[in-house]
Amino acid sequence: MKAVVMAGGEGTRLRPMTSDLPKPLLPVADRPIMEHVLRLLRRHGLRETVVTVQFLAPLVQEQFGDGSALGMSLTYAREDSPLGTAGSVKNAQEQLGGAPFVVISGDALTDIDLGDLIRFHREKGALVTVCLTRVPDPLEFGITITDDQGRVERFLEKPTWGQVFSDTVNTGIYVMEPQVLDHVAAGESVDWAGDVFPRLLAQGHPVYGYVAEGYWEDVGTHGSYLKAQADVLEGRVRVDLPGFEVAPGVRVAATAQVDPAAVLEGPLYIGAHAQVGAGARLGQHTVVGSHAVIEQGAVLQRAVVHPHAYVGPRAALRGAVVGRGAVLHSGTRVEEGAVLGSGCVLEEDSCVTGGVLVYPGKSVEAGTVVSDCLIWDSRRAKSVFGSRGVRGTLNTEITTELAVRLAGAYATTLSLGAHVAIARDHGTPAQVLAPAMICALRAAGVGVRDLGHVPLPVARRESAAGCDGAIVVTTTPGTPESVDIVFLGADGTDLPQGAQRALDRVFGRREYRRVLAGELGCLNTSPASVEDYARELAERVDVSAIAERRLKVVVDAACGSAALVLPSVLGRIGVEALTVNSGLMPSACTQTASERAAAMRTLGHLVAASRAAFGVRFDSAGERLWIVDELGREVGDDAALLLMVRLVTAELGGGTVALPVTASRVAESAAAAHGGRIRWTATAPGELARRAAQDAAVLAADGEGAFILPEFSPHADGIAAFVRLAGLLARDGAPLSELLSSLPRAHVRSRDLPTAWQDKGQVMRTVVEAASGRAIDTTDGVRVLEDDGRWALVLPDSVSAVTRLWAEGPDPASADALLDEWCEAVGQPIA
Numbered sequence: 090m091k092a093v094v095m096a097g098g099e100g101t102r103l104r105p106m107t108s109d110l111p112k113p114l115l116p117v118a119d120r121p122i123m124e125h126v127l128r129l130l131r132r133h134g135l136r137e138t139v140v141t142v143q144f145l146a147p148l149v150q151e152q153f154g155d156g157s158a159l160g161m162s163l164t165y166a167r168e169d170s171p172l173g174t175a176g177s178v179k180n181a182q183e184q185l186g187g188a189p190f191v192v193i194s195g196d197a198l199t200d201i202d203l204g205d206l207i208r209f210h211r212e213k214g215a216l217v218t219v220c221l222t223r224v225p226d227p228l229e230f231g232i233t234i235t236d237d238q239g240r241v242e243r244f245l246e247k248p249t250w251g252q253v254f255s256d257t258v259n260t261g262i263y264v265m266e267p268q269v270l271d272h273v274a275a276g277e278s279v280d281w282a283g284d285v286f287p288r289l290l291a292q293g294h295p296v297y298g299y300v301a302e303g304y305w306e307d308v309g310t311h312g313s314y315l316k317a318q319a320d321v322l323e324g325r326v327r328v329d330l331p332g333f334e335v336a337p338g339v340r341v342a343a344t345a346q347v348d349p350a351a352v353l354e355g356p357l358y359i360g361a362h363a364q365v366g367a368g369a370r371l372g373q374h375t376v377v378g379s380h381a382v383i384e385q386g387a388v389l390q391r392a393v394v395h396p397h398a399y400v401g402p403r404a405a406l407r408g409a410v411v412g413r414g415a416v417l418h419s420g421t422r423v424e425e426g427a428v429l430g431s432g433c434v435l436e437e438d439s440c441v442t443g444g445v446l447v448y449p450g451k452s453v454e455a456g457t458v459v460s461d462c463l464i465w466d467s468r469r470a471k472s473v474f475g476s477r478g479v480r481g482t483l484n485t486e487i488t489t490e491l492a493v494r495l496a497g498a499y500a501t502t503l504s505l506g507a508h509v510a511i512a513r514d515h516g517t518p519a520q521v522l523a524p525a526m527i528c529a530l531r532a533a534g535v536g537v538r539d540l541g542h543v544p545l546p547v548a549r550r551e552s553a554a555g556c557d558g559a560i561v562v563t564t565t566p567g568t569p570e571s572v573d574i575v576f577l578g579a580d581g582t583d584l585p586q587g588a589q590r591a592l593d594r595v596f597g598r599r600e601y602r603r604v605l606a607g608e609l610g611c612l613n614t615s616p617a618s619v620e621d622y623a624r625e626l627a628e629r630v631d632v633s634a635i636a637e638r639r640l641k642v643v644v645d646a647a648c649g650s651a652a653l654v655l656p657s658v659l660g661r662i663g664v665e666a667l668t669v670n671s672g673l674m675p676s677a678c679t680q681t682a683s684e685r686a687a688a689m690r691t692l693g694h695l696v697a698a699s700r701a702a703f704g705v706r707f708d709s710a711g712e713r714l715w716i717v718d719e720l721g722r723e724v725g726d727d728a729a730l731l732l733m734v735r736l737v738t739a740e741l742g743g744g745t746v747a748l749p750v751t752a753s754r755v756a757e758s759a760a761a762a763h764g765g766r767i768r769w770t771a772t773a774p775g776e777l778a779r780r781a782a783q784d785a786a787v788l789a790a791d792g793e794g795a796f797i798l799p800e801f802s803p804h805a806d807g808i809a810a811f812v813r814l815a816g817l818l819a820r821d822g823a824p825l826s827e828l829l830s831s832l833p834r835a836h837v838r839s840r841d842l843p844t845a846w847q848d849k850g851q852v853m854r855t856v857v858e859a860a861s862g863r864a865i866d867t868t869d870g871v872r873v874l875e876d877d878g879r880w881a882l883v884l885p886d887s888v889s890a891v892t893r894l895w896a897e898g899p900d901p902a903s904a905d906a907l908l909d910e911w912c913e914a915v916g917q918p919i920a
Contacts (some may be wrong), residue, residue: 090207091188092135093178095261096123096195097143097168102309102596103431105448105696107413107492113195114152116395118321119342119360119378121152122308123195125328127159133203134856135191136161139184141177153448158203170607174261175279182270190261192281194307198317200301200327201262204716211702215241215297216267217289220262223854225847233259235298241290244282253773256850257298260305281579303327311428315408318393319374322356327699342379360396362723379412392423392745395431409441412449433633440761446599474589475888478575478774480565487572489525497601498562499576500533502592505608508558512540512548512617514650514709516678518572519562526560526574531610533602538613542673544650544711546806551617552582553803554808563710564679575774581804583775621659629801630812634819636663641701642815643667647693648677649709662812678709685715693721702818703825707807714807718825727752728833730790731759732828733810736817737788738765746788747780749868750882752792753835771869778803837897838904842915844892849885852892852915859914873911879903881911 107115113123128140138161142149146167156163166181177726178192191203208889210218219241221233232256244259259282270287273279289296304326308317320326322338332342334894338355341347350367352798353432357375359365365377368622375389378396381391385402392406395413400406404417408425409419415429420438424427427441430449437455439698441447445459455461479495481487501510509530513519527537540548545561553560557579565571576584576592584592595601644659644666646652652671659666669692670677680688690708694706696717704717716724724732734746734756742852743764748756749772756769765787768778779788782803789797796810797803818825856871866872870884870893892915898904 090132090135090190090264091185092191092193093185094123094126094130094138094140094193094195095174095177096149097146097171097177098143098196099144100309101594101598102195102843103311103314105428106311106314106410108415108430108449109148110431111142112308114148115308115633116197116376116378116393117198117314117317118328118358118376119306119396120200120328122317123149123153123165124159125198126193126195127153127156127161127163128329129200129203130193131160132193133207135203138162138839139164139166139181141166141168141181143171143177149854171278172276173278173280173284175273175285176277176632179270179273179275179279185267185270187267189264189266192261192265194261196309197261197305197307198326198328199260199262199303199305201260201305202300202652203262206262206299206301209239209299210297213297214295216266216294217265217286218264219286219297220260220264221257221300222260222303223256223300223850223851224258227257233257233298239297241286241296241298241300244286244290245816256854257300260301261307262301265633281892294477299497310340310457311426313411314410315374315391315393318376319391320359321734322374322376324356331361332358338373339785343826345377348385366402369659382744383500384419408852409707418455448658468642474593478573478583480571480573480855482570483572487522487574492522492526492562492574493529493600493602494596495574496529497533498592498596499558499560500593501600501602502529502588503535503557505534505602505604506536506610508538508555509539510538510548510552510559512543512555512559512561514553514563514678515542515673516564518564519678523560523562523884526562526842527612530560531612532604534604534608536609536610536613540617541614542650542653543617543619544801544808546711546804546808547617547619547622547654549577549581549804550622550802552577552764553579558584566679566708567681569676569679570679578775580778582778585775585779586773614651619654621655622654623661625657626801626809626812627661630798630809630816632662632812632816635815638819638822639665640815640819641665641667641699643699643701643704645669645671645688645694645704645706646671647674647680647688647707647709648674649711651707651711651808654711658808658812662815664815666696667701669695680709689717689723693717693723693889695721697721703814704816705807705811707811708794711807712805714796714811715794716825718829720826722826724825726793727755727837728829728832729794730792731756731815731832731835733788733790733796734759734765735762735832736814736821736828738763740817740820741765741787745784746798747784747786747789749775749791750866750872751837751839751884753837753897754878754880755833755835755897758833769866769868771885773869776869778805836899836901836904837895838891838901838908839895840908840912841886841891841893842912844885844890844915846890849892853883853885855914856911875907879907883911883915 096113100107114121164184169547200748233243275645290800305337306317330342335341339353341359342361344361345363347365348367351365352370353374359377360379361379363377365383368385369383372390374391376393379628381394381398383400387400390407398411398415400417401419404421406423410428412429412431415433417435418437421435422440424443429447432450433447434452439453440458472794513523530537561575563573563597565573650671692704705714707714737758747769749770750769768784777789795805798809801809860873864874874880879898884893894902896907
């Protein structure tokens, strides 16, 4: 059997280390990662190996040659452009000579038993065997589901937390029969897990999954790179290390020169011809590459120094990586998580702060503190995106500098000359941040339409009418000191997870596009047309019965953006309205839970006193609404959802309604009573709107006051929902309280449980195993369906270290009991 080593990737997440070095050549314990892989293949008798190369291919070929130095026989299959994981192997088909083969990444550290993997493949008679392993954080990998016999049932590439229902992931190691290449188009970019394997499953070919017990680490981030070094030094992975163990855990190459006065605390490694001076202190998990020099008095803790680097006297490195040939003069400091590219120069007493990336060849003047690629910024988080865009406290977590960088990253993901709309609420923070972001967009060659202060539904409509995206800056609901920055796609919906990841990568690498003066983006300040919005709303939503019934309502604009649109809307639909809180107050651009509760009580009093048919209150952005009936009683979110489902499906005689998996399943009976059906969707931002559009839904709602009326807009719109509700109630004629009393009762309860990030994948596997024999739905998280109609949903939070649980039963007590059952299961993950 032959082997294929994939060595063509750029390793963009590992920049600046991989800016001028292929990822397979990154040293782990002073040996290229790919050398560890080749030695693993040799241990299992796989000496004939084809190496696929593309990015900086000559460096890989120069490093390993024909493989004879390692006792291997290497040939190379070179790609002119990236062909994907399957396309690159197809490119090597001739060199494989029609024999079965193993595929393995040249940039993953592993000691998995390849012999047992091959034995499993042969015993099963598989066309393809996928090597699987269990990881604590499966987000960046492909999840694979197998049956009891190991046959693959499903692949899911790069899931969101809501899609994580196992911690068993694809390692990128495969055993394949030669016929599998007949399913790969030549000369095209094709991926195994994304393209080929799903087709093989659909055609019924035998594709199996083998769960390996050995060590495997996808060295894809700076953190995992440092972890790989530590794991090798701790002996957690079986690799061949040269040199001699001169003290417990202290391994030194035979040709290294270490002053007797140096202090060495293992485990650590010092490479060939390296020099360590008197008084230098090398702490645990430190690696000093070949020919590197560590001068007297230098202190290194968990530091990785690449070959030929120089670390001067009294320099201090902690949890950092120093690239090949870098020079650190006396007194320099490089702090936790910082990475210096090859050839960097830090002059005396300079400092690179935590998490900063310094690209190859950069120089830092003496005494300078570098807190960004060039200067002055703080360390960034793992991901800038939360559950809804970017959120944080103004001038601490979100500064104008951060806003400018975010806008620059967003512009870089778009084509030169693209157009972006930008909108804001009337809060002072948004008034400060929005102009700064406009400048950043234009500096990156993106034209901007400044919508100013408009309701969020209007901003979405305007951005979908000829723009390539949009940015909306608002005060965080319920938190006056916090700001939300929401990025929209060309369709006006929140960016999907894939686009967020792309933006996050650009932001993390700090590689923003800058253009010449003649390419700067233009600025259009023409306001959004409120009159056009109101006219289209009155035309597309049936309001004919409102004027006939002389419907009276109380409308609370909450001193927010809805007040900009309501006068034009109310004048067109013929409703008799008492409007309150219609002035724009920057201090009222958000409301806490207690403030909202007090406002709803006041609204109820006004409705009852004025004998109105009902009352509504909008959120500050005009996207959501809350209802009180004619008796002044607040209508809960679940009841409001069921009411709209029943009224809309009854009027239309059925249709599809899109709801998130967290909504009450009572909605199914409410819709079915009039020939409708429910389409369950994921909870991620934008997913509800996308599903509603795909299924031609007649209604969509999130169960928290947001409704989408597809006949008018593909986006949540509180004002449009109010107009639709008024029309429906006017035609029905029954009092709102009577309609509500006829609805079935929903009893959905929820709870949050603290869960460490590294335990989330394991928790979800526990849930799937505990649900054995019961129906499950993996639309988002894992929803377990009981025979008696009860259900529980377990969903890892994508932002916080918690797992969220929902349960529904025929009464609150049964829902709480089900919650208790699943909380116990989640709280005791398999060891």
